[in-house]
């Protein structure tokens with residue numbers, strides 16, 4: 524079997540056209556969604572992510588700004604900038620790029636985002652809502668993965684899903700979303716005894732650990748759906764996923780490439796959530 528390629532780039536492009544139409548419709552009512560991003564420090568990957576988010580927002584007619592603070596910025600400085608954005612009526616959605624420098628408590632910062640503007644879904648109130656099956660902002664990478672699966676008409680009902688990685692950004696929330704779709708979900712992590720045994724039985728594999736080549740063809744059942752969240756630069760700066768793509772695509776049923784799979788969907792869901800934030804506060808839909 525040769526896998527169906529889940530073309531995140533194309534699916535994201537189509538989805539963003541739909542968002543662009545909705546932004547235009549909002550503008551006729553006098554509202555323009557605005558995404559504000561706080562970036563602390565000069566990490567190359569973080570800078571590149573936030574620039575992509577800003578560019579994508581502007582491309583569909585939103586306003587976007589990056590509040591760029593120095594690597595040495597104090598926690599108070601980050602919190603006061605955040606407070607300003609919380610109170611600024613022109614701002615629909617706020618995203619604080621993580622990781623943050625050591626002197627700034629990530630927990631304190633994420634707890635201080637106005638939950639109604641928390642387009643990343645990282646505030647404890649929104650996390651709580653997700654885990655109690657209430658409507659809320661859902662973290663963007665997990666949401667993008669679900670949209671990819673949905674777009675490809677992949678039925679999750681009763682399927683065995685295996686998620687590698689237990690982060691709060693991807694592993695745990697995507698597990699919850701898969702469970703909501705009635706998959707049976709197993710989460711693997713660095714202390715898992717026999718990863719191969721779990722993977723070999725999986726109908727769906729989601730890998731989000733950042734270890735290139737972690738999942739090989741020997742780990743994958745014929746026809747399995749394989750979602751790669753890894754994006755680790757190699758020595759030439761080329762992005763590599765967790766899945767040994769060339770060999771796994773020969774036996775999987777469907778697979779996401781890196782780049783061009785999950786990445787563009789994450790950014791699309793940032794836009795989706797920003798639009799949702801604007802609509803909610805204006806009482807639309």
Ligand code: GUN
Pocket residue numbers: 618619620621622643663664692
């Ligand atoms: N760092 C890595 N992924 C993300 C993300 O989805 N949101 C934020 N804010 N920071 C990240």
